[in-house]
Amino acid sequence: MNDAKRRLIFERLRAANPTPTTELQYRSPFELLVAVILSAQATDKGVNQATARLFPIANTPQAILDLGEEGLKAQIRTIGLFNSKARHLIKTCELLVSAHGGAVPRDRQSLESLPGVGRKTANVVLNTAFGEPTMAVDTHILRVGNRTRIAPGKTPAVVEQKLLRHVPREFLKDAHHWLILHGRYVCVARTPRCPACPIADLCEFPDKHQPKEEQLSRK
Incomplete structure (x- = not known):
């Protein structure tokens, strides 16, 4: 995978x-931070259903x-690991109020000091809320990076x-969104939808x- 091919992909x-x-x-x-914390081992659809109940309150x-x-648990109990997520969120809110004036900090060190916030969550918040060119690598991006050879790694x-090193700068801000969506809907885990993939000819x-008819023609 060379830089010219990566540029074409993006x-x-x-x-x-x-x-x-x-x-x-x-x-x-803050709503984004809460949603991302809740999204660990949960679907975005499930998180959105829970936050639709929580955020108006x-x-x-x-x-x-x-x-x-306990009140928080009642609002998010449809999400997996809701007990531990509720504990983390309460502790995070305590720290936001006591140390940051109730605002979500814009620097990585402060974000990662919040309970339940690791590097991936911090990257999502920095990128999506504050426009930083970060790369939040989840299972989808890990898969796409390795399959396509855009960025292979274990x-x-x-x-x-x-x-961060190889994606052209003009694409960095949006790159992780493209890759997540590509992994979620096209380059899926079990049977990648290669015939419908817009970058199939560039992917390594x-x-x-292949479609069944093409597989049969090759036998």
Whole structure:
């Protein structure tokens, strides 16, 4: 995979979706932070259903503290790991109120000091809420990076650093959204939809999935 091919890949992804964004529903940096924390081992659809109940009641750190841990659990109990997520969110809200004036910090160190916030969550918030050119590597991006050979690596950290190094600067801000959506809807885990893929001719995956009729013609 060379830089010219990478540029073509992102040009096509941009042409297909000029303004990509997260599928999580939010209206403020704090709502985004809450949604991303809740999204661990959960679907965006499931998170959106829970936050549609939660945010009209409590969408600030103080409002969630006023709701209390048990009240918060009642709003998010449809999401996996809701007990631990509620504990993390309460502690995060306490720290936001006491150390950051109730605002979501814009620097990585402060974000990653919040309970339940790791590097991936911090990257999502920095990118989506504040426009920073970060790369939030989840399972989809890990898969796409390796399959296509855009950024092969065994760990999210390795793939992240390779993407930051090789993705052309003009695409960096939106690159992780394109790659997540591509992995979620096209380059899916079990049977990648290669015949419908806009970058199939540029992808270096050796085992591209073919339509059944083409498979039969080759036998």
